[in-house]
Amino acid sequence: MTMLEIIFIDRSPSKLLKLTDLRYRSFARLWTNNGEAMTVEMPGPIDELLSKCQGIVLDIGPGSGEILPRFNNSKIVTMYGAEPAAPLHPGLIRNAKKAGFGDKYIPLLCGGEPESLIPALHKSGILGQSGTGGAGESGVFDEICCVRVLCGVPHPKETIKGLYGLLKPGGRMVICEHVVNPWRTKGRFAARLSQFVFSVLGWSFFLGGCEMQRNTEQYLREAGEWSEFKLEYVGAKDAVPFVVGELRKKSA
Known part of the structure; x- marks a missing residue:
């Protein structure tokens, strides 16, 4: 539908060659129409985990902000929402106000990967201009939330390691991510095979760069030193x- 819109309504077929913009625009259409329904029931204890977020929080890939009511805004000093899809920002700002964040919510037009996120954080003023603050081990965020987003970030290993660097010592990362099926241990071979088939049929292309077969748990373990690592399969x-x-x- 997005491709047809570009050709027959925008009358700018050259936009089809800008694959990143096409991906974001297509995903924005999908999320605008289905995001709320897809967020009604969330897996595992994620609601409880989000409700405990406090201090200065970085939310990676908030979409149009459907999960914001799950936070307790009275515990949050400032929340930064890194969302690369510009068409989703009006809904994100609207839902942030609806959830009672007011001026405490700062939307950022960027992704979670360091080459996109770090410049946006510098521009927002939370990182110093030296290029080291926050990008190193000291960190600036009390909490970082990754809810159904690490499946779609470019260079997941580097991105997760960069997020680790932005977290304060003793800071918490909240995770809710779909991952490669653990068929050798807790999963099923049939489910793992289904992931492979869906991927071949174009899952990533049609769902905004989402990858079904990422070993996100391993990437998180390798990102740095953790004093607590509590993840469960759902x-x-x-x-x-x-x-x-x-x-x-891990604290310093």
Whole structure:
């Protein structure tokens, strides 16, 4: 539908060659029409984990803000929402106000990968201009939330390591991500095979760069030193299993 809109309504077929913009625009259409329904029931204990967020929070890939009511805004000093899809920002700002955040919510037009996120954080003023603050081990965020977003970030290993660097020592990372099926241990071979088939049929292309077969748990373990690493599988035998939980960065 997005491709047809570009050709027959915008009359700008050259836009089809801008694959990143096409991906974001297509995903924005999908999320605008289905995001609220897809957020009614969330896997595992994610609601409880989000309700405990406090201090200065970074939310990666908030979409149009459907999960914002799950936070307790009275505990949050400032929340930064890094969302690369510009068409989703009006809804994000509207839902942030509706959830009672007011001026405490700062939307950022960027992704979670360091080359996009760090400049946006510098521009917002939370990082110093030296290029080291926040990008190093000291960190600036009390909490970082990744809810159904790490499946679609470019260079997931580097992105997760960059997020680890932005977290304060002792800071918490909240995770709710669908991952590769753990068919050798807790999962099923049939579900793992389904993931492969869906991927071949174009899952990533049609769902905004989402990858079904990422070993996100391993990437998180390798990102740095954690004092707590509590992740549980939800729907381990399904074609779209999740890991849900919280990680705490080792204190200095």
